[in-house]
Structures are given as C-alpha cells and as structure tokens.
Amino acid sequence: MTVFSKYVDRIAEKCEQNGLSKHAFSYALVTSAILALTIKVSIPYISNTPSQSQKGKSKINKGVLTPSETDGSDEDLKLAEAEKLLVEQQLKKKKTNKQMVEPGLNKEFMKQLTMLGKIMIPQAICYETGLLTVHTFCLISRTFLSIYVAALEGAIVKFIVRKDVKQFALVLLKWFGIAIPATFVNSMIRFLESKLALAFRTRLVRHSYRLYFKNQNYYRVSNLDGRIENADHRLTEDISVFASSVAHLYSSLTKPCFDLMLIGLALMRSSRKMKANILTGPALSVSVIALTAHILRIVSPKFGQLVSEEANRYGYLRHIHSRIITNAEEIAFYGGHKVEMQQLRQAYNRLVNQMNNIFSQKLWFVMLEQFFMKYVWSGTGMIMVSLPILTGAAGAETPSAISGTNESNVSERTQYLTTARNLLISAADAIERLMSSYKEVVALAGYTYRVAGMMDVFEETAQGIYSKVTVAENDDMNGIIEFRDGKPIAKGRIIYTDDPGYMSISLKAVPVVTPNCDIVVPSLTLCIEPGVHLLITGPNGCGKSSLFRILSGLWPIYAGELHIPRPVEDKPCMFYIPQRPYMSIGSLCDQIIYPDTREDMKRKDIDENQLRDILKMVSLEHIAQRDSFDVVRDWKDILSGGEKQRMAVARLFYHKPKYALLDECTSAVSIDVESSIYESAKSMGITLLTITHRPTLWKYHTHILEFDGMGSWRFRKMDANEQQKEQFLQ
Numbered sequence: 202m203t204v205f206s207k208y209v210d211r212i213a214e215k216c217e218q219n220g221l222s223k224h225a226f227s228y229a230l231v232t233s234a235i236l237a238l239t240i241k242v243s244i245p246y247i248s249n250t251p252s253q254s255q256k257g258k259s260k261i262n263k264g265v266l267t268p269s270e271t272d273g274s275d276e277d278l279k280l281a282e283a284e285k286l287l288v289e290q291q292l293k294k295k296k297t298n299k300q301m302v303e304p305g306l307n308k309e310f311m312k313q314l315t316m317l318g319k320i321m322i323p324q325a326i327c328y329e330t331g332l333l334t335v336h337t338f339c340l341i342s343r344t345f346l347s348i349y350v351a352a353l354e355g356a357i358v359k360f361i362v363r364k365d366v367k368q369f370a371l372v373l374l375k376w377f378g379i380a381i382p383a384t385f386v387n388s389m390i391r392f393l394e395s396k397l398a399l400a401f402r403t404r405l406v407r408h409s410y411r412l413y414f415k416n417q418n419y420y421r422v423s424n425l426d427g428r429i430e431n432a433d434h435r436l437t438e439d440i441s442v443f444a445s446s447v448a449h450l451y452s453s454l455t456k457p458c459f460d461l462m463l464i465g466l467a468l469m470r471s472s473r474k475m476k477a478n479i480l481t482g483p484a485l486s487v488s489v490i491a492l493t494a495h496i497l498r499i500v501s502p503k504f505g506q507l508v509s510e511e512a513n514r515y516g517y518l519r520h521i522h523s524r525i526i527t528n529a530e531e532i533a534f535y536g537g538h539k540v541e542m543q544q545l546r547q548a549y550n551r552l553v554n555q556m557n558n559i560f561s562q563k564l565w566f567v568m569l570e571q572f573f574m575k576y577v578w579s580g581t582g583m584i585m586v587s588l589p590i591l592t593g594a595a596g597a598e599t600p601s602a603i604s605g606t607n608e609s610n611v612s613e614r615t616q617y618l619t620t621a622r623n624l625l626i627s628a629a630d631a632i633e634r635l636m637s638s639y640k641e642v643v644a645l646a647g648y649t650y651r652v653a654g655m656m657d658v659f660e661e662t663a664q665g666i667y668s669k670v671t672v673a674e675n676d677d678m679n680g681i682i683e684f685r686d687g688k689p690i691a692k693g694r695i696i697y698t699d700d701p702g703y704m705s706i707s708l709k710a711v712p713v714v715t716p717n718c719d720i721v722v723p724s725l726t727l728c729i730e731p732g733v734h735l736l737i738t739g740p741n742g743c744g745k746s747s748l749f750r751i752l753s754g755l756w757p758i759y760a761g762e763l764h765i766p767r768p769v770e771d772k773p774c775m776f777y778i779p780q781r782p783y784m785s786i787g788s789l790c791d792q793i794i795y796p797d798t799r800e801d802m803k804r805k806d807i808d809e810n811q812l813r814d815i816l817k818m819v820s821l822e823h824i825a826q827r828d829s830f831d832v833v834r835d836w837k838d839i840l841s842g843g844e845k846q847r848m849a850v851a852r853l854f855y856h857k858p859k860y861a862l863l864d865e866c867t868s869a870v871s872i873d874v875e876s877s878i879y880e881s882a883k884s885m886g887i888t889l890l891t892i893t894h895r896p897t898l899w900k901y902h903t904h905i906l907e908f909d910g911m912g913s914w915r916f917r918k919m920d921a922n923e924q925q926k927e928q929f930l931q
C-alpha cells in the first residue's frame with residue numbers, strides 16, 4: 202500500500218509539472234475507483250438478464266466448472282456433466298423448499314439467534330453468564346488501560362519537548378508498570394473468549410445430541426426426510442464454528458463500542474482543555490462514518506448465503522470421504538476407484554468454485570472497505586485532531602504571551618496532539634473492527650441458519666413431520682395417502698397393548714408405503730400370535746423388509762392400525778436382526794449384550810459364563826477362547842461375514858425377546874449351525890418372523906406370508922408337505 206501511494210505521489214507530482222493540479226489528479230483517481238466499482242457491481246446484473254433461453258443455462262451453470270477451469274479432456278467434460286446434473290437436482294430441491302427463507306440479516310435470523318441464545322444461556326445465573334461478566338469486565342478494563350497508555354505517551358512526548366529528564370523517567374516507569382496488567386488483560390480476553398466458545402458449543406452439542414437420538418431421529422433424518430444431507434457435519438463442524446463465531450462477535454462488537462464511547466469522551470475532554478469547540482470534530486466523524494458504513498452495507502455481498510453454501514459443499518465432500526472409508530473393501534474388490542475419485546473430485550471442485558466465488562466477491566468489497574477505513578477516515582481524523590489547535594483559543598499567541606509561555610504552549614499542544622493521535626488510532630481501530638464485524642455477523646447468519654435449521658428439522662422429524670421430494674400426488678394413491686401442503690399425512694395409528702395375556706402383533710388395513718410415497722402393498726391385514734412362526738417370502742423389492750420397518754416403528758403408517766405389545770423393561774417385545782449385522786465399538790462382551798450396557802447386564806444378573814454358553818449356541822466359542830471378554834477390538838474387520846451374523850444371533854439369545862424379526866440374518870451361516878440356531882430359538886419360546894430364500898428353513902415355521910410383488914399377498918397356515926419342502930427339493 203505504501204509503495205502504491207508513493208507511486209501515486211510521484212505520478213501526481215509529474216502531473217503537476219505538466220500543469221495538472223494535485224487536487225484534479227486525486228479527483229480523477231477517486232472517480233475512476235468509483236467507476237470501476239460501479240462497473241463491478243452492475244456487470245453481474247447486466248450479464249444476468251440474458252434472453253429466456255440463456256436464462257436457464259446460466260442458472261444451471263452456477264457453481265459448475267467453467268470452461269476455463271476444465272482442460273477439455275474427456276474426464277473433465279464428464280465431470281462437468283455430472284456436476285451439472287447435481288446442480289440441477291439441487292435447484293429442483295431448492296424449488297420445493299421455496300418457503301424456506303435464505304440466510305441473511307433478517308427477522309428470521311434474529312428469531313433463530315434468540316432460539317439458539319436460549320440454549321446457550323439457559324438461565325440468568327449460570328456458568329456462561331459468569332464467564333460473560335468476567336469477559337465484559339476485562340474488555341472494559343482494556344479500554345481504560347488503552348486510554349491511560351495514550352495519556353502516558355502524550356506526557357512522555359511533552360517532557361521530551363520540555364527536556365525534563367526527571368519527569369520523563371518517572372512517566373516512562375509508569376508506562377512500563379502498566380504493561381504488565383495490560384498484557385495480562387489482553388491474554389485474559391482471548392482465554393475467556395475461547396472458554397465462552399467452548400461453553401456455548403457444549404450446550405448446543407448436548408441439546409442437539411438429545412434431539413438427534415430422540416424417537417430414532419438419527420434414522421428418520423437421513424432416511425425419511427430430505428432436508429439435511431450431512432447431519433454429522435452440522436453436528437460437529439457447524440456447531441463449533443457457530444459457537445466460536447458468537448463468542449468472538451461478543452468481544453469484537455462490545456469492545457469497539459466501549460472503546461468508542463470512552464475514547465470519544467477522552468477526546469472531548471482534551472478538546473475542551475484546548476478551549477476548542479467539542480462538537481465539530483465528533484459531528485464530522487459521525488457523519489463520515491455513517492455515510493461510509495451505509496455505502497458498505499449496500500454494496501456488501503450476501504456473505505451469509507455464501508458461507509452457508511460453502512459449509513454445505515464442505516459437508517458433502519466429507520460425506521463422500523466417509524463413504525469411501527466405510528466401503529473401502531467393496532470398492533477395492535470392484536476396482537471402483539475411478540468412479541469414487543471422480544465423485545470426490547466433483548465434490549471438491551464444487552467447494553473450490555464456491556470458495557473462489559467468495560474470494561472474488563470479497564476482493565472488491567475489501568478494496569472499498571480499505572479505501573474508506575485507511576484513507577477517508579484517516580483524513581477525517583487529521584481534521585478532527587487539528588481542529589482544536591487551529592480553531593481553539595488555548596495557546597493562541599497573543600503579544601503578552603509570546604515570550605514566557607510560548608515554550609509551555611508548544612509542549613502542551615504536542616502532548617495534546619500525541620494523546621489525541623493515539624486515541625484516534627485506537628478509535629479508528631475500533632471502528633474498523635466494528636465494520637469487519639458486520640461481515641462476521643452476516644457470516645454468522647449463514648451458520649445460524651444451518652444450526653437452527655438442523656434443530657428445527659430434528660424437532661419436526663421427532664414428531665413425524667417429514668419433508669422429502671416425493672412422487673407427485675396422483676390418482677394411483679387411491680386415497681391411501683392423504684396429502685396436506687404437499688406433505689403426506691400419517692393417519693395410521695400404533696396401539697400398544699399392555700395386557701400380558703394378549704401379546705399378539707396385528708395389522709389392520711396397513712399399507713406398506715416407502716419414504717418416497719411409493720405404495721408397495723396397498724393394504725395388509727394379519728394377526729401374529731405367540732407361537733405363530735411366520736415365514737415371509739416374495740420377489741425382491743416386494744416389501745418384506747419394509748414390513749419389518751413398519752413393525753419396528755421406523756416408517757410411518759399412512760392408514761389402518763398396528764397393535765403391538767408394549768415393550769417391558771429388560772425384555773424387548775421385538776428384536777430385529779439384519780442381513781448385515783452392526784458391530785458396535787467395544788469389547789466382545791459389548792457385542793453380545795448390545796444394545797445393553799454392562800450395568801444393564803449386571804442388573805439382569807448375567808455373568809460371563811452365561812455369555813460363554815450363548816457363544817456356544819451360535820458356535821462362536823473359539824472367539825471367547827482367542828480373546829478375553831473385555832478386550833476392545835474392531836469387530837467389524839476381525840469377524841468374518843458368517844461370524845458377524847452368528848454374533849448378531851447371540852444377541853437374540855441374550856435378550857430373549859417375544860418376537861424375532863429375522864431378515865435373512867443367517868444367509869452366510871452354514872446350514873448345520875443355522876438349523877441349531879433355529880432349534881434353540883424355538884426352544885427358548887421366541888416367535889420367529891423370518892425372511893429367507895433358503896428352503897431349509899421352512900420346517901421351523903407354521904405360517905407363511907407370500908407377497909407377489911404386485912401389491913397382493915396371502916397369509917395362511919403351512920401344510921405339513923410345505924414344511925418339508927427341503928426334502929422335495931433334494
């Protein structure tokens with residue numbers, strides 16, 4: 202900047218030699234800067250109003266690789282195509298979410314911030330308010346210290362001009378003495394800001410975790426609702442950035458305000474000392490600052506929207522990474538690295554495009570901001586400082602005062618000038634921080650939108666209110682699903698029976714409907730009593746697993762009634778075992794008792810010997826011999842596919858539920874072990890609801906539910922021949 206101004210000075214001098222005054226040159230310079238800015242601001246509007254045919258095109262191209270960014274290779278063209286599709290999908294999604302307000306400084310932002318504020322500071326007297334009070338006290342002390350240091354520096358200069366060595370040494374000592382509390386307060390401010398950010402984050406995290414695990418929200422948000430793509434990113438990164446941003450904003454807004462107030466008063470006092478008008482300077486500075494701030498506000502890009510979109514794209518990139526880590530083995534077997542890399546590159550490019558967009562928008566904004574802050578305000582400051590001297594009565598050189606007091610007047614004026622200059626520098630710094638805070642507030646609006654939006658979605662999904670791009674409401678629904686405001690209404694009822702004598706599961710005219718509102722089975726009516734071992738068959742995609750999802754309460758019921766026994770403590774009514782079992786983080790013992798904890802196990806009075814017996818029942822005793830029950834291992838990788846399935850069945854024997862929902866859960870288990878597992882389950886009094894394609898399992902069932910894949914079904918008792926189907930097939 203200094204080099205640039207020197208260069209400008211030199212050109213101005215040359216112009217002066219050629220007959221053009223410096224004033225005229227500066228006018229020309231400022232006019233060209235304003236002209237450049239006007240062109241920059243207006244060009245996007247001009248270029249955004251093309252013909253209708255171009256309109257759609259330009260919309261789709263937003264955020265897509267521009268031709269200059271591709272090297273024209275096949276891969277890049279494919280990438281651009283894929284990205285175009287992605288953006289199209291997002292635009293479609295945006296259209297459906299039209300009612301959602303864009304992030305920015307508006308009423309919605311204030312509402313959301315207040316809501317989050319209540320979570321971060323739940324009471325008038327709490328840990329957070331304590332931190333805030335100490336923080337505020339430190340901020341005020343810092344301002345007083347700055348003013349005191351400015352006054353000391355003024356006095357130092359005064360005694361230098363007077364050549365008063367004794368006084369100079371005394372004030373210098375004071376100046377050093379104040380450095381210790383000043384640096385401590387500075388460090389304390391940073392420390393308290395970090396503590397405050399962490400405290401806010403902890404409150405928000407606890408609240409959102411509570412919501413995330415309420416009513417199986419972790420499943421509902423990603424499977425039944427389409428508003429949040431990467432809940433993990435919002436729960437970690439976004440909350441952290443939001444909390445830090447709020448804590449930082451508190452100090453970057455309050456400190457400059459204190460500074461300005463107290464520095465203004467100090468400046469007025471020293472102006473009064475110089476017997477000058479105390480209103481002219483402040484009035485001038487306030488008008489200049491108000492005007493420049495207004496201009497900055499008008500031309501400021503929508504940082505809230507921009508950072509919100511950036512966070513979105515960053516979240517998506519992380520999502521792709523975590524998918525690759527989770528499915529590394531499958532991808533490696535397929536050799537799918539090309540496709541995966543393409544998707545990663547695509548996600549990264551979208552993030553880069555957004556960041557570039559923000560950088561280029563910032564370039565012009567920061568230029569204008571710096572121009573106002575560094576030049577316009579410095580000029581105004583110089584006028585403010587000189588006004589009391591130029592217009593003040595004090596120190597005016599009247600003939601009587603010429604000789605004796607002249608020297609003292611000069612030193613007084615020097616002291617005033619130094620103090621005022623220091624104070625003005627602090628004030629300018631405070632205003633600059635205030636102005637930059639505006640950008641931070643707008644960025645905060647983006648994070649507030651994401652965090653508050655996430656909590657709103659969690660609240661809604663917990664109550665069964667979902668929003669997802671579904672198939673259009675059409676005649677095929679046959680009145681099965683009712684829509685209100687484009688959203689399907691779950692009119693069906695789940696009735697929990699408390700009668701221990703009536704432990705049946707019954708469905709009355711319940712349709713099987715997917716989260717996309719596709720009707721798989723229009724109406725299903727059946728009653729499963731204890732001891733009715735049900736075999737569920739049908740072609741792929743006919744709704745077998747979906748029936749389990751409905752029975753477990755994961756999918757909403759759009760009509761009819763579902764009667765299920767109320768889960769009794771310590772003994773679940775239904776226990777689901779999937780084809781791909783889930784291995785939790787923990788020891789071998791934790792795997793068997795999942796989802797119980799060690800405390801639950803102790804309460805149920807189950808010891809290690811019983812766990813060993815359970816492992817024997819599923820032929821996994823060798824695992825217990827190999828490892829102790831308490832060694833924590835990554836069981837997902839250690840156990841083979843069949844072993845994992847057997848471990849899942851071990852859980853069934855540990856929990857001993859009334860009903861077992863077995864979704865091809867023994868497909869990788871050898872037939873002899875599978876048979877002994879089914880025998881054991883039946884002997885324990887567990888009623889089996891089995892989805893399987895293996896004829897060897899028919900004999901363990903008494904009833905059959907057959908889906909035809911076209912929406913029809915048949916529920917009947919199996920005859921003896923059918924139960925021995927295995928023998929016919931041999």
Ligand SMILES: Nc1ncnc2c1ncn2[C@@H]1O[C@H](COP(=O)(O)OP(=O)(O)OP(=O)(O)O)[C@@H](O)[C@H]1O
Nearest residue numbers: 424715716717721740741742743744745746747748
């Ligand atoms: N989360 C979901 N969102 C939308 N549609 C889904 C979802 N899960 C399943 N479906 C759809 O619901 C239908 C029934 O699926 P379901 O999993 O019940 O099939 P299935 O009978 O168990 O098949 P398979 O024998 O292959 O396991 C399928 O058409 C499937 O595409």
